[in-house]
Amino acid sequence: MKKYLKLLGKKLSELRFRDKLTISYILLITVPAIVIGIKYYNTSSQIILENASKHIYEIVKKDNQIIDNRLNKLQESTLSTISNVELYTLLNAMRTDDEMQLIQMDKRIKEILNQYFIENGDIFSANLLTSYYAFGSNNVSISQEKVLDSNVYKDAKQAQGGLVWIPNYEVSEIVKSGEILNNNFNNFFAAARTINSTYFQNGSIHYMSEGIERPVLLINVKVDMFNSVFADSLPVTGAYTFVLSQDGRVISPTQSNHIKSYEDSDWFQHALLQKSGSSITTIAGKKLLVCFDRMQTTGWITAAFVPYDQLIVNLSNLRTYTLYLSIFLMVLSVIIAYLLSGWLTNPIKKLLVATHLIGIGKFTTKIPVVSDKEFSFLFTKFNQMNEKIQQLITENYEVKLREKEAEIMALNLQLNPHFLYNTLNIINWMAMDKNQDDISRMIMSLSTMLEYTVHNKKEIVPLREDMKWLKGYLHIMSTRYEGIFGVQIEIDPSLDSCTVPKLFLQPIIENSIIHGFELLETGGMIQIVGWNNESTVHFTVQDNGKGMDENQKKNIMNDDSEHVGISNIDKRIKLLFGQEYGISIDSQVGVGTSVHIVFPFRKFETSVDNF
Incomplete structure (x- = not known):
């Protein structure tokens, strides 16, 4: 290809x-x-497709309403049955060991059940099931042993009196062995509920005896009920309608060459979520429109499948x-x-020639502007573009020259600190040789500070490195102002790897020493506290100096102030972390000053040079 x-x-x-x-x-x-x-x-x-979908959906919705009406009628009949006073009287008087009485009771209970269900043509059988006898319809001969182990009986018992709808099942699960049913009536769905222990009569509550077994009312409904509703309801050739349980099993039609379960189908998962609607799906390689609606009574889904190609045949x-x-x-x-x-x-030929000339480096090439409006505009813009390119090339060349000059200057600047470090080391050894430990410590602090400020060009650093520099600074300042002030540092060790702006505490401490303690001869104290408050880091520098009034607090944050270092730190924090972070000052004249710093907690990564 x-x-x-x-x-x-x-x-x-x-x-x-x-x-x-x-x-x-x-x-x-x-x-x-x-x-x-x-x-x-x-x-x-x-x-x-939208029109067909709407029409088919309305049909499915209407069919579901018809089915719900029929099932609601059945549900009402079950409620009437379990509220029948005579039925409770018979159950209370039941002797399970008297076979003759059981036969007589079966006849009367059958009459009671027929009273509610015989006229409903959708019902195949109505039975009252116990562990000792199956009362009711003779359409099926029910086995007590099979009933007790069947899911139908267990589900009804578990519902504790609530109506349970059971998808299609084979009656062979509960009939006596060897009994053969007509194939047309061998698949049903069922409604079942346990008869409760109480009933109402004349406004009073009556209780069934404790020793009486609570029977299960089982109504077997013909699956053909669905087929009678769906027959000829869809006007499209090849369309068909299914009823599916909540686990995706096909309830109707029972005899079908189609898929028996749609549990894993995307459209079915969509139907479970939406309850009602339509979608396009592919089943067995065939594109289909599926319109679905959930029954109000059972929670089952009615789905109409329409071949997509039949919708667009015209x-x-x-x-x-x-x-x-x-x-x-x-x-x-x-x-x-x-x-x-x-x-x-x-x-266009003129434009091509000019483009070729520019391609070989002749940026002074210009195309004469013609009278044609479109090409006049094009040629004008082309000439302007050419001039802009020439200007950018010149500017780029000048930028490269300035970069080279900056590199040379940086190399020169690195030579002087190197000489200074060697000189400071020589002085340090001389001081140690003379047992001048204080001078040696001063020189080592100064050397550490110079190395940190010169070689570390990063804007942000880990707190442990910045505190190392700060301790050297405090040693030098304590020696210079000996006896005037002391320093207390209380910083959470978990902040050692926290990302901080370089030298962010120094201007604040310097302000406390030079300005806050200028009237003191002794007794000054600086407290440096740092802690982590979930996602933010807080630092407080507090002194007991002379303090400031409101005007001084406002002026200290201005660039024109003599305390410009503090305003610079505030701006750096806002640039690095955001406008919601920075410095706040609390001060009282004659009491002291407290400077609070806040910014987000971020762990320092050595590969990151800039924020």
Whole structure:
């Protein structure tokens, strides 16, 4: 494929410019026409699909209402049955070891059940199930042993009197062994509920005896009830309707060559979430429109499947029309392209020549502006672009020169600190040789401070490195102002790796020493406290100096103030971390000053040089 594309590109490159322009116009006209045609076809398909979806959905909704009405009637009949006073009287008088009485009771209970269910043609059988006898309909001979182990009986018992809807199951699960049912009535769905221990009569509550077993009312409903509702309801050829349980099993139709379960299907998962709606899906390689609605009574889903190709069968004529339109536009585009290409070729040739000259470095090339409005604008912009390119090249060259000069200056600056470090080390050894420990410590603190400030060009550093520098600074200042002030440092060790602005505490401490303690001869104290408050870091520098009034506090944050270092730290914090962070000052004249710093907690990463 790549070989053929390369060959096609080569052939096109060998064509005259006029031929290329002709082909371009052909594509320019035909491609949008084809795209519009396809878009029109797809839009029409979408409209048809939306209308069909709405219509099919209304049918499914109506069918579900009919089914819900029938099932509500059945549900009301079960409520009437379990409220029957005579039924409770019979159950209370039941002797499970008297077979003759059980037969007589069966006849009477059957009459009671028929009273509520015999007229409902959807019901196959109605039974009252116990561990010792199965009362009710003779349509099936129920086995007590099978009943007690069946899911139908267990689910009803677990519901504790609530109505349970059971998807289609084979009656062979509960009938006596060897009994054969008609195939047309071998699959059912069921409604079951346990008869409670209380009932109402004449406004009073009556209780069933404690020793009486609570029977299960089981109503077997023909699955054909669904088929009778769905018959001929869908007007599209090949469409069909299913009823599915909440776990995706097909309840109706029971005899089908289709998939037995849709539990893992995307459309079914969508239906469980939406409860009602439609979607497009593919089943067994066939694209289908699925419209679904959930029953109010059972929670089961009714889904209508409509073949997608049957919905758009009438769009074949539209495809033919789109094809003829494309051919016509192609012929028209050839004619228009041939006429326009000749008119456009001459100005474009000028543009190509000028572009070639610029490509070989002749940036002084200019194209004479023609009277034609479009090309006049194009040539003017081309000339302006050329001038801009020439200007950018000059500026770039000058920037490169300045960068080289800066590199040379930086190398020169690195030589002087190197000489200074060697000199300080020599003085340090001389001081140690003379047992001048205080002088040695001063020199080591100064050397550490110089190395940190000169070699560390980072804007942000870990707190442990900044505190190392600060302790050297405090040693020098304590020696200089000996006896005037002391320092207490209480910083949470977990902040050692915290990211902080370089030298952020020094201007504040310097302000306390020089300005706060200027009237003191002794007794000054600086407290430096740092702690972590979840996502933010807090530092407080507090002194017991002379303090400040409100005007001094406002002026200290101005650039024109003599305390410019503090305002600079505040600006750096805001630039690095955001406007919501920075410095706040609390001070009282004659009491002292407290400076509070806050910014976000971020662990320092050695690979990060800048924020």
